Amino acid sequence: MLFNSLHFLVFFPVIVGLYYGLPARWRGALLLLASYYFYMSWRAAYALLLLGTTLIDYYSGYRMGQLATKRERRPYLYLSLVSNLGTLFVFKYFNFFRDAALQVAGTLNLPQAAIPAFELLLPVGVSFYTFQSVGYIIDVYQGRLEAERNLGRFALFVAFFPQLVAGPIERGGHMLPQYQRTHSFDYARIVSGLRLMAWGLFKKVVVADRLAAFVNPVYNNPQQHPEGPLLVLATLAFTFQIYGDFSGYTDMARGAARVLGFDFNLNFRQPYLSASVPEFWRRWHISLSNWFRDYVYIPLGGSRVQPARAYGNLLAVFLISGLWHGANWTFLVWGGLHGLYLVASTWARPLRQQLAQATGLAAHPRLRRSVGVLVTFGLVAYAWIFFRANSLGDAVFISQHLLSGWSLSSRKTASLLLEFSQHYRPELAVAVFAVLLMLGVEYFGRARSLQDWVVARPVGVRWVGYAGLCLLILYLGIFNSTSFIYFQF
Template sequence: MLFNSFAFWLFFIVVAALYYRLRHRGQNVLLLLASYYFYGCWDWRFLSLIAVSTLIDYSVALGIASSRSSRRKRMLLTLSLCSNLGILAFFKYYGFFATELDTLLRTVGMPAFLPTLQIILPVGISFYTFQTMSYTIDVYRGACSATRSLLDFAVYVSFFPQLVAGPIERAAHFLPQVIQPRIWKPEYFREGLFLVVLGLFKKIVVADNMAVLVNTIFATPLHELTGPEVLVGVYAFAFQIYGDFSGYSSIARGVSKWLGFDLMVNFRMPYFAIDPSDFWRRWHISLSQWLRDYLYIPLGGNRQGNLLTYRNLMLTMLLGGLWHGANWTFIAWGAFHGVLLCGYRLWATRRSDAGSTEHHSLLRRLACMTLMFHLVCMSWLLFRAETISQACSLLWLIGTNFTWTPLTSMMLGMLVFCAGPLLLFEAWLEFRGDLESLLRIDWRWRSLAYGYALLMCLCFPPPVAGTFIYFQF
């Protein structure tokens, strides 16, 4: 059930109509049933995984909270981590590592005979696994208290708007909203409407239209491609993945607002980042904060000297890449971003040592944004390619073949037509420094903006409605 489908909106109308007739506990029961139904529409068999994950972390957190022995607390935490990561590893990484190990052993003449299983990847497994793990770790750290209500905890894990593609919510932020009775605020309707309209525009007009171009370019045999086609294809993918993922997050936040919940902001105009560090403050914020709090800082962060800081950065980004999936291209994508962060840190430290002050003129900011955008695009090439060798070949083509074709003109035109208005809108938000600027202007302008966005969704849908990319993670 996709957010951009009739089925979802029918489902949501039914849920919302019932929801506002119920008291708090009834609302939570309804949310749990609706969330399980929503997930079951993808594949009901994997509901058991969510249930198991929920039961384990619920029990472990209660055990940790009631235990006075730090050894026992550690043991319980280890149990939770092993079971969550075990499930994740089995479903997401077993096939990849089994194949790679088999290849490695065969090259040295030792056939491994590892069983190869055709494992279906449960939708959104990385998202809800990270969410449940953060709860147990926070309870262990004393950052949040364990809930005694299994119902509330189950809603926290499976809340349908963000179940399959985030944002990855923290218990300290989201669980109290589940536990406390929801207080309806009039601005929730306004904010929800804005987020839903923006999300639909990003998904239908930007992401899905770009997907047609990107899929064709990346599936075309190399000898039929030209450099400009690949370059525009990579730009298109940059907007496809942004529109797709931030569109999903936006709709998830909007729908949650309409149910009285406030989910965290997951994207802040990432293509206006001026450096690698800035980019990660703006892109998939819930994941980057998760990795920071539960991986980078426990590894030592930047408190143990330069070399270890670089090691920690690289490890964090490599695992961030691996989180996206079991493929060398994702690992290379993580490594690329790790190198960017390390390089930038080195450069910034030297500048700082030299006493240089950070003052950015508009022109310089624009140059930095352009450079950063192209570096990010290079990482998207790694991310989208089927193999590292395909990524290298495409990069080579960009640098060596300059033949302009009608397809390039058309793709560039589509890119400007679909993503240009979004980019202009985000430039305005960036200028105002307020993500909800549109809610603070005269209602007539807002009507025009919504009218434009929805008419574009109506009149410029893609040839085939696409699923959301991040569901696979």
């Protein structure tokens, strides 16, 4: 079931009505049943996998809560890690590592074992709910969080439908207390949640899905579009497509949870206004960045070790992050690029200070930041090539041809651009308008949350804006139930 589907349009109001109509003691059971129904709408059998993860981690956490020392808790930590990471490995990474091992064996002329491939459909959201559950287990093991003793409450923490398949990745300390509270009907909060859902739907169906019309023809057949201008256009389109798609999902998830009385953490904060790559990762997919920081980077030693090892820690974290996104060399390269960006940013910090002094940018902080935003945007957009490309060969081809065909005298390039723009003229105009509107609204609301910015407008202005947003969604949106990009992870 997709947030941008008719199925969800019927499902969600029914759940909200039942939720506020039932006595408080039955609401948790309703949400749990609704969450499993939501998940089973994709593939019912994989609900057993979700249930298995829940039961093992509940038992592991419960047993650790009865033990005083880390040494006593450790077997249960290992039980959880092996079951969760083993599930990810079997469903997501087995074939990738199998193929890599066979390629290495073939290159070294070693005998190749007959290892069968697993023809398994990747369970939707498995990377998100396993990471959320693992974070809970580690917090209990470390003594930062008390084990949840109520099985139903823990099951809802793992499976709550707004965030089940694409995050945000929440922490037990933030969400579990919320499941113990009784949420009364609050008109202002519900309006706030619906407003956030509408804004997320706009970013998905008007921005992201329309930009896909430019991205997919080029990236699915890059050899047929070897001219740099088309490749740059498609790359820029994907840069905003993935933001509209993923942040749109997050807005809808946060809005749906808010309608029901729950609060999810912010997952995006105008990431393309970042003046450095480290700042970008403090603004993009914040819940995953924080997860890797707390559960991988800091345990590896973080920045408290010698510089060479700290750089190695950064690279390791981003290579793992790339692999988390998908079992493909393209994602490893994407993660490695961002790891190198962060290493270079950390290493070159004194050099940047000297350069700013020498060029006079230090005396003009706004200009300096603007330059930083442009450079960071370019680096991030380039890395998206490897994220979006269907293969490493396609990504390399696109990278090699980005600068080709830019001569103004090139009739072939001009005719290609003219043909492309004429074919997509209506969609291009709508897409450009939608992107500018999205960026403009979020830019003017950047000093505080977008919700607060909207609430501060006069009531008449607000309702005109609501009506306009709904009309834009209805008339400009693409409602073909296009899946969200991050569902594949």
